[in-house]
Amino acid sequence: MQTPIRLGLIGCGGIVQLQHLPTLCELDTVRIVALADPDDDNLAKVGATTGVPPAQCYADYRDMLEQAAIDAVLIATPHHLHAEQVTTAAEAGCTVISEKPMATSLEEASAVLDAVARHDVVYTVVHNAVFTPGTLHAIALLQGDELPEPQVGRAKSIFPMTEAHHRASPARVWRASKAAGGGCIGDTGYHEIYSLETLMCSPVRYVEARVQTRFFDIDVDDVALLLLEHENGAISTISTSWGMVGGGAGELGGLCEVHTRGDCLRVVGRGRALHRFSRETGAWSEIPLDVTDRNVTGHADYLTATFAALAAGEPPPITGARAYHNLSIIEAARRATQARRAIDLTEL
Numbered sequence: 001m002q003t004p005i006r007l008g009l010i011g012c013g014g015i016v017q018l019q020h021l022p023t024l025c026e027l028d029t030v031r032i033v034a035l036a037d038p039d040d041d042n043l044a045k046v047g048a049t050t051g052v053p054p055a056q057c058y059a060d061y062r063d064m065l066e067q068a069a070i071d072a073v074l075i076a077t078p079h080h081l082h083a084e085q086v087t088t089a090a091e092a093g094c095t096v097i098s099e100k101p102m103a104t105s106l107e108e109a110s111a112v113l114d115a116v117a118r119h120d121v122v123y124t125v126v127h128n129a130v131f132t133p134g135t136l137h138a139i140a141l142l143q144g145d146e147l148p149e150p151q152v153g154r155a156k157s158i159f160p161m162t163e164a165h166h167r168a169s170p171a172r173v174w175r176a177s178k179a180a181g182g183g184c185i186g187d188t189g190y191h192e193i194y195s196l197e198t199l200m201c202s203p204v205r206y207v208e209a210r211v212q213t214r215f216f217d218i219d220v221d222d223v224a225l226l227l228l229e230h231e232n233g234a235i236s237t238i239s240t241s242w243g244m245v246g247g248g249a250g251e252l253g254g255l256c257e258v259h260t261r262g263d264c265l266r267v268v269g270r271g272r273a274l275h276r277f278s279r280e281t282g283a284w285s286e287i288p289l290d291v292t293d294r295n296v297t298g299h300a301d302y303l304t305a306t307f308a309a310l311a312a313g314e315p316p317p318i319t320g321a322r323a324y325h326n327l328s329i330i331e332a333a334r335r336a337t338q339a340r341r342a343i344d345l346t347e348l
């Protein structure tokens with residue numbers, strides 16, 4: 001693809017302003033040339049940061065797709081909008097980078113994959129947590145020959161919110177709404193699922209889970225507990241919640257950990273730190289990492305790798321199939337809750 005890739009943003013909210021723009025504005029491979037968002041304030045803020053002229057700022061993303069000269073879009077909107085927006089952008093012939101999750105159901109996700117295949121456009125979903133310094137380093141160690149295969153893993157992401165959190169901002173309101181595709185497993189737990197599966201070095205095959213609303217007066221899940229069995233027989237657990245209390249009293253709030261018959265690795269705070277347990281010494285030690293404000297969430301490295309691949313005409317590092325698989329684990333967890341039994345992903 002010719003560079004710089006001409007990019008239109010669909011959605012100019014929190015994640016774009018905080019994490020996408022600092023990288024997108026620096027990369028030589030991409031230039032933001034158009035914006036779409038029905039919220040005037042967000043449109044104006046991102047317009048000011050990027051220098052996109054008002055004539056290229058649209059309230060309706062469909063007008064942007066029709067009128068702006070763009071090669072690609074980056075979609076960062078509430079979850080229930082993703083499937084329709086990806087499909088419409090694919091029909092317009094655009095490469096699509098979508099924030100997670102790709103859709104709110106597997107039916108929608110299948111329709112998305114059909115649309116991108118039919119229109120022969122490149123499609124990728126933001127799986128930033130595997131591009132954080134701690135997770136990248138852990139992956140490199142697991143791919144080398146120092147560590148044997150992980151046998152057991154566990155991950156958790158626990159955010160002790162209050163009832164008021166769910167009304168605190170538009171971004172929190174839609175996350176707590178079923179109609180907008182909210183809920184903790186598809187929003188926050190989404191990252192632990194692909195991160196842990198990557199570190200386990202074997203795809204998930206069976207999912208037992210309970211996905212429930214136990215803390216708040218909202219119509220989406222606020223806690224999800226998963227027990228996973230991987231293709232190679234290894235097992236792992238994931239706990240994610242907006243109500244459980246983590247951190248403090250020696251308990252870590254967010255972690256992703258794999259145990260091998262040799263050493264163990266623990267990625268802390270979604271990749272801010274990495275610890276290794278040596279069975280020989282019986283002690284944990286921290287592995288030094290180069291963590292900066294820019295690389296800490298993984299968005300910078302995900303976007304850099306993705307635009308480099310697009311510019312070179314190569315497949316992006318995260319494919320639509322990978323994102324579909326992650327969503328199928330989430331769907332299996334919901335079905336396991338209903339059926340009170342483990343779900344084999346091949347049943348879906």
Ligand SMILES: NC(=O)c1ccc[n+]([C@@H]2O[C@H](COP(=O)([O-])OP(=O)(O)OC[C@H]3O[C@@H](n4cnc5c(N)ncnc54)[C@H](O)[C@@H]3O)[C@@H](O)[C@H]2O)c1
Pocket residue numbers: 010011012013014015016036037038039042061075076077078079081099100101126128170171172187297
């Ligand atoms: N990968 C990560 O770590 C991470 C972190 C935060 C958010 N996200 C994802 O990014 C997406 C956006 O989250 P956010 O926190 O920025 O939410 P947000 O509410 O701050 O921003 C969403 C934006 O979308 C706009 N919008 C709503 N309807 C629209 C439409 N029809 N067309 C264009 N824009 C529209 C809103 O006006 C708002 O500006 C979600 O998919 C979320 O899961 C990912």
